[in-house]
Structure formats: structure tokens, C-alpha cells
Amino acid sequence: MALDSTPKGWRSGVRYALLIVMAVIILFPIYTTIIASLKPGNRVLRNPLVPDSFTLDVLGDAWTQGRLGRYLWNSAVVAVLVTAFQLITSIASAYAFSFLRFPLKRFFFAIFMATLLVPFEVTLLINRRTVDSLGWLNTYQGLAVPFLATAFGTFLLRQVFMQIPKDLNEAASMDGLGHWGFMREVAVPLVRPTLGALGLFSFLASWNQYLWPTMITTEDDMNTIQSGLRLLRSSDLDKPNLIMAGTIIAAVPILVVLVVFQRQLVRGLTAGAVKG
Amino acid sequence: MFSRGKYGRGVASIRLVGVSKHFGDVKAVDNVSLDIADREFMILLGPSGCGKSTLLRTIAGLEDPTAGEVFIGDRMVNDVLPKDRDVAMVFQSYALYPHKSVRANIEFPLKVRGIDKTERAEAANQAAEVLGLTPYLDRKPGALSGGQRQRVALARAIVRRPAVFCMDEPLSNLDAKLRAETRAEIVALHHRLEATFVYVTHDQVEAMTMGTRIAVMRDGVIEQVGSPQEVYDKPASVFVAQFIGTPPMNIFPAGTLEPGAHLVGGRPEDTTIARDQGVAATVVLVEHLGHEAQVVCAVDDQTRAIVRMNPSDVLPRNGDTVRLNVPVEARHRFDSASGARVD
Structure with a gap:
């Protein structure tokens, strides 16, 4: 044992050193953002890494000048819409691909999966034109509708639906459940941890959208938080840290969602572990 | 209720x-x-x-x-x-x-x-x-x-x-x-x-x-x-004879236990080791189960037969040549081609 401990200690030392380096790389921008947002604008460029003065004024300015309240609301509406619909459409399509029998099922599933190979940027222009032709520029539906369905969600949920034993499906049909009933009463409750993960993922992805909202909003009122931050930057040159403060404000809701959902996730995972 | x-x-x-x-x-x-x-x-x-x-x-x-x-x-x-x-x-x-x-x-x-x-x-x-x-x-x-x-x-x-x-x-x-x-x-x-x-x-x-x-x-x-x-x-x-009953019924090849073209079956409890009459077989294994002993015999290359015996009896040993018999009233007869019961 004593002989073992030296190389083991050496190895874990290297491992921790690597982890610390990586943590510093990841945390450094967050640290500078927080420090900068809490300094008065005229002191930001002096000792940018040292928290030598403290004020909440910049955060306040960002909130009022940047209309962040309005942007946060827009982002929240879009993210909730997108998350809810992605969950619904993923459940429905994944259920069909897992439990229903229909002709060309594998073919359709392959087509579904093939859409994962197409990057969003490729469809950007055509989507922009479609949304424009529908008169949806500067609307919530314009912001949300292109993202209401996701092949990734379908794939993820199909994988977990396939894990549900066939006997359970048959027991349910003996008990008198149809497909809707089985989906509602058995399949969906059993995959709740995955639904939580998918929901979280959808919410984050939607919240952090930048390119699409920038492309289809021309009215300030319809900016989301990410596209709105851009305006903050151009609004005030003598407060270079205004955008830092805005970024901090933009990150708060996502932190809250993470904390709340994380608890849900853990609960879901332990419930799923107790198999019948 | x-x-x-x-x-x-x-x-x-x-x-x-x-x-x-x-x-x-x-x-x-x-x-x-x-x-x-x-x-x-x-x-x-x-x-x-x-x-x-x-x-x-x-x-x-x-x-x-x-x-x-x-x-x-x-x-x-x-x-x-x-x-x-x-x-x-x-x-x-x-x-x-x-x-x-x-x-x-x-x-x-x-x-x-x-x-x-x-x-x-x-x-x-x-x-x-x-x-x-x-x-x-x-x-x-x-x-x-x-x-x-x-x-x-x-x-x-x-x-x-x-x-x-x-x-x-x-x-x-x-x-x-x-x-x-x-x-x-x-x-x-x-x-x-x-x-x-x-x-x-x-x-x-x-x-x-x-x-x-x-x-x-x-x-x-x-x-x-x-x-x-x-x-x-x-x-x-x-098939049924051998699927039901533990150990399964012994099936003797046609013409060995009695004349005729049919297979003859006998439950292990009905099969006896006889001195002079019956089918010649070699003992390959004697299993002691406490309340009984099971003597496994090879009738030919493909046929095994099991005899249930009282453990207090004189038991044959591995390699012994014995003769197996089944009382006529306890015999089951099956068609040798289809396997179906014939009596």
C-alpha cells in the first residue's frame, strides 16, 4: 500500500493541477465580467483584475438605459414557448417512432435524424424569408416558431422510450389504456429525468440565441436579452462596463432556472433508479 | 367476495x-x-x-x-x-x-x-x-x-x-x-x-x-x-412421455424389450434390473439422492435408461453389465416412426 501511494499521489496531483488550470481558463472571463460590472465606469480600465472599488450603479444603469426588463421578458416568453413546444413535439414524435407501427417508419426516422446534419446557419436565410413573408418579423411567433420541433429531442426521447419494457406496454393495453393513456400515464412519467434534461437544454439554447433574434428584430421592443445586449454596447461609450453589467443581469435568470431544474433533475434520476 | x-x-x-x-x-x-x-x-x-x-x-x-x-x-x-x-x-x-x-x-x-x-x-x-x-x-x-x-x-x-x-x-x-x-x-x-x-x-x-x-x-x-x-x-x-416425469420415461429401441417394430417405454420406477431377462445395458452412473438411487444405464450409443432403486438394495457399480426389464402391464408402446402411442 505504501509503495502504491506515491505514484497515485503524484498522478492525482497532476490531475488536480490540470483541473485547476481548466477551471481558471473557464472562470477567468466570468470573474473579470463580475469585477468590471461592479466598478464605476471610469475605473474599469485601471487594474481591471483587482476589485478595488465597488458600486451597483452600473448594474442599475444597464437595467434602465438598456431596457433589460423588456428584453428579459421577451427572452422568457420565447424560451418558455420553445421549451414547452419542443417537449411536446419531441414526446409525440418519439412516442410514434418507439411504440406505433406504421409503414416506412425507419425511413421517416432516418429523414428526421438527417435534419441533425443540417446546421442552423444553412437554413437561416430561407427561414428569415419565410418568417418575413408570413409577416412575423418583430413578433414572438417569428422568434419562436422555427424552433418548436427538434430532431435531437426526438432522438433522445426515442432512445429512452425504447428502454421501456414491452411487457409494460402490453400490461397497459390489458388494463385498458390506449396510446394516449399509455403515453400520459406510463411512458412520460417514466422518462421524466430525460424530459428534465431536454427541457433544460432547450431553455438554455433558446435563451442564448443571438443570431436569429438579431436577424428578425428591427424594433427595439422585440429584442431578446442577447440581441438587446448588443444595443447596450453601442449606447454609451464612456461606460465600457455597461455591457458587462448587462451580461450579468442576463445570466441571473438562467442561473435560477439551472438551480431549480437541477433539483428536479436529481429527484427524477433517483426516482428512475428504482425500477419495478 | x-x-x-x-x-x-x-x-x-x-x-x-x-x-x-x-x-x-x-x-x-x-x-x-x-x-x-x-x-x-x-x-x-x-x-x-x-x-x-x-x-x-x-x-x-x-x-x-x-x-x-x-x-x-x-x-x-x-x-x-x-x-x-x-x-x-x-x-x-x-x-x-x-x-x-x-x-x-x-x-x-x-x-x-x-x-x-x-x-x-x-x-x-x-x-x-x-x-x-x-x-x-x-x-x-x-x-x-x-x-x-x-x-x-x-x-x-x-x-x-x-x-x-x-x-x-x-x-x-x-x-x-x-x-x-x-x-x-x-x-x-x-x-x-x-x-x-x-x-x-x-x-x-x-x-x-x-x-x-x-x-x-x-x-x-x-x-x-x-x-x-x-x-x-x-x-x-x-415426446410427452419424456417431457412429463422426472426422470423421463425410458424408451427402448424397437425389438429389444419385446418383438415388433414399435418402441417400448417404461417409467424409471417401473424399470427393474433383472438377472436373466431383458435388454442388456451397461451401468454408466449411479446417483445417490438419499431417498432413492438412480442408476443410469447405456442401452446403446444413443439410448440411456434410468432405474430408480431403493438405496438400501444392492446397487450395481459403474461398468457393470445388467439386464433391464419392464413388467408387461407397465409398458407403453409407441410407433417408431411417428412416436405416437399405439396401444
């Missing part, structure tokens, strides 16, 4: 007419006809892959027959959904809903049928009491032992008071002791419920001890239907 047909129709004889089920080229069930009387405990017995589970699932409605007709009572149910057949099913894997409590699992079939809450709770309490599950009603299935889960599956089946119970190897995941106990419980349940039971097993002990009749299946075909004693005493074929 569990008078049947409360939520169903209550007529429970089953008639299968020329039922076949093919999966591609595989004939899982091949032109099977079988009458199961009301309140009978019918066992479908056979080795794995013989089509017994498929036949059961056809009765339950989980498989559509490729050909033939299934009647429950006087109603042809080929096109009737499983839930409308007045049939409950108990699965080998129990198939409990892991996210629901024991109570919710038991109540579930009633909930789906729109039975109101108080009636549901009462029925679940009764079923739980019958099966000794009352202390576990609020647990999740994951917190129960295998035997308890199996009882929850039974409770979920009886709570609907169906006319027919289909059971697919319900005991095969239990250990030997629990299996024996649950076997007795299911038989008691059959008496109590006055329902028709169709029970699939590959275990001949279950078949012999539980069933009022046994249907022995092989390769998708029913080889014999009869009471356990009939099937044991007068097996309809070499």
Missing part, C-alpha cells in the same frame, strides 16, 4: 378453432384447436419455443392469430381489443408500473375503466388483503421483493374480477421455496375466484400440481390434452 364478472361479462369458457400464428416463416402456433371449460385451470406446458406463450397471448389478444378463431364464452373475440375481452394477464416480468405505488398499481385497471375513487380503494384493499399486501400499499414496486411484486401483479389482475386469467410463467423469476408457496396461493386463488385460468409453464411440477388439465405443446402443436394423471399414465407420444 371476488364474484366474477362485476366489470366484465362473466362467461368464461374458451374455444380455439384452428388457431395459427406465424411470424414470417416460423409457425409459432400451428392449427391448434382446444376447448377450455368454464372455471378450468388449464396448463399450457412445453419446452421453450413450443408456442405456448404465443397461444396464451392470442387468447389475451396481445397477438392476432394468422388463422383460426378464438371464442371466449360464445363470443368470437378475434377482433376484440385485449381490454374488452374480460381477460387479465399476469406477466413473467410482473410488468408493474415502477413509478406508481402498490395501491395505484392495483387500482389502475379500475381507474382506466372510470370506476369511482371509493369503490376503487375498496377493491384494492380487498385484493391486497387476499394477497397479504396490505402493509405494502404505499410502497413503490422497486421497494418490494420478487415474491411481493408477483403478488402485486396478481392483485392487479384479480381486482378487475375478470372471467379469464392468463398467466405467462408467473413463477419463473422466484426462488424454489417461494415458488412452491406461490404455487399453492395461485391454486387457492383459483378456487376462490371461480374463474378460468390459463397458465403457461415449462415446469412439469407446476403443471402436474396446479392444473385440472394439461395441454402439452411441441413445435406449435398440441401433442396431448388431459388431466395430469392421464398425461402421466398414458402419454400420447414419446
